[in-house]
Amino acid sequence: MSQRVIVTGGSGGIGAAIVDRFATDGARVAVLDRRAPAGSPASVFVEVDLRDPADTRRAVAEARDVLGGVDVLVNCAGVFQHAPLLDITVEDWDLVLDINARATLVAMQAVAPAMLEAGRGSIVNIASMAAKVGGGGEGHYAASKAAVVALTRAGAQEWGCHGVTVNAVCPGYVLTEMGADTRSEEDVAAWSAKSPLGRLGIPEDVAGVTHFLASPAGGYLTGQAINVTGGMVMH
Numbered sequence: 001m002s003q004r005v006i007v008t009g010g011s012g013g014i015g016a017a018i019v020d021r022f023a024t025d026g027a028r029v030a031v032l033d034r035r036a037p038a039g040s041p042a043s044v045f046v047e048v049d050l051r052d053p054a055d056t057r058r059a060v061a062e063a064r065d066v067l068g069g070v071d072v073l074v075n076c077a078g079v080f081q082h083a084p085l086l087d088i089t090v091e092d093w094d095l096v097l098d099i100n101a102r103a104t105l106v107a108m109q110a111v112a113p114a115m116l117e118a119g120r121g122s123i124v125n126i127a128s129m130a131a132k133v134g135g136g137g138e139g140h141y142a143a144s145k146a147a148v149v150a151l152t153r154a155g156a157q158e159w160g161c162h163g164v165t166v167n168a169v170c171p172g173y174v175l176t177e178m179g180a181d182t183r184s185e186e187d188v189a190a191w192s193a194k195s196p197l198g199r200l201g202i203p204e205d206v207a208g209v210t211h212f213l214a215s216p217a218g219g220y221l222t223g224q225a226i227n228v229t230g231g232m233v234m235h
Helices: 013-023 053-067 089-118 141-164 185-193 205-212
Strands: 004-008 028-033 044-048 071-073 123-128 164-171 226-229
Touching: 004 013, 004 053, 004 089, 004 185, 013 071, 013 205, 028 053, 028 123, 028 205, 044 053, 053 205, 071 089, 089 123, 089 141, 123 141, 123 205, 141 226, 164 205, 205 226
Parallel strands: 004 028, 004 071, 028 044, 071 123, 123 164, 164 226
Antiparallel strands: none
16 A cells, blocks of 8 residues: 655745655655645645644645545754844744744644544654754754754654654755855855765655665664764764
8 A cells, every 4th residue: 555645845945856756656645735745746735824724734634535544754844044033023923834834733633634544654853963063053943943853853753652653854954945045055055065966965865775774674763863964973
């Protein structure tokens, strides 16, 4: 039986690569996002406002009903802002934490009962290396991703006895549209030099690890926050 997969933020960037990877493996994939994916192999698209917990729960339930259940949840939706700590407003904080952290919790809560009843399931939360190394110039983003790692570990500890795994992926610098307005060619060169591999990540790098964690091959991993950073972070 093919996997039934829900991906938040699956319409572009890393999320779209994750959708492609699961679909290539024969999975039925539901994308939850603000905008419909362009040319995506997703089985279904559900529009959602992830800042609205009620709408998030409604969208997850709709996707689950269309798929006939859910085996995998990937929380990939996220926003990025670059600002010094002294310039972060309460509105900035709420936006980033609402989408990156609170929506992750709400989506996890929305799928967990069905997974616990079935005695199996996999949740993969996309965090960031900022959760581990801090975030000078992006403190609210780093805080939100650290919260994602904490939620991942809590889910793993609470739900493992029911056969549900919960893991996080911590990408490093991945060239996507998110953050494109704040990076320069000099930035890309400097970041690439931080990796022993000498390059930045691509969305498919993150998608491959995400797919592995939700596959039988990754079935004995839970509560992990796995770096996909080209060696920039090794802990």
